[in-house]
């Protein structure tokens with residue numbers, strides 16, 4: 209039986225991950241909280257290489273960030289939260305879905321993915337070099353399975 213099923217015995221519905229990786233990294237950037245304007249750290253998951261299980265990626269051999277993560281295995285999630293406690297599942301009214309979101313540690317508000325991954329956010333795929341340079345990368349030798357959107361961009365080659 210799959211590991212998630214043992215971790216979540218109450219869930220009857222089977223989860224089909226669409227992305228899998230042998231290891232992952234956490235990108236940490238800074239932004240102003242959407243609610244209280246405090247300068248906070250926000251994170252996004254980064255994969256140097258990954259298995260694209262549903263053929264979604266533009267460049268399956270390249271690096272990618274994950275957004276709108278509807279499900280993440282417990283072990284990589286715990287690893288992320290050790291570095292970034294504000295990263296946890298959130299149900300957002302705007303999108304009507306539950307996904308892994310950054311929370312402000314000052315006021316507790318959700319920093320929605322449209323904002324964090326949007327044009328003014330730190331992880332926008334077209335972010336210029338200076339923006340990408342402000343991002344720190346933390347590597348975890350932890351395998352990962354997830355249900356998420358895969359984003360890829362050329363600036364990602366310069367993160368390292």
Ligand SMILES: [Zn+2]
Pocket residue numbers: 241242243244245246312313314315316317
């Ligand atoms: Zn706040």
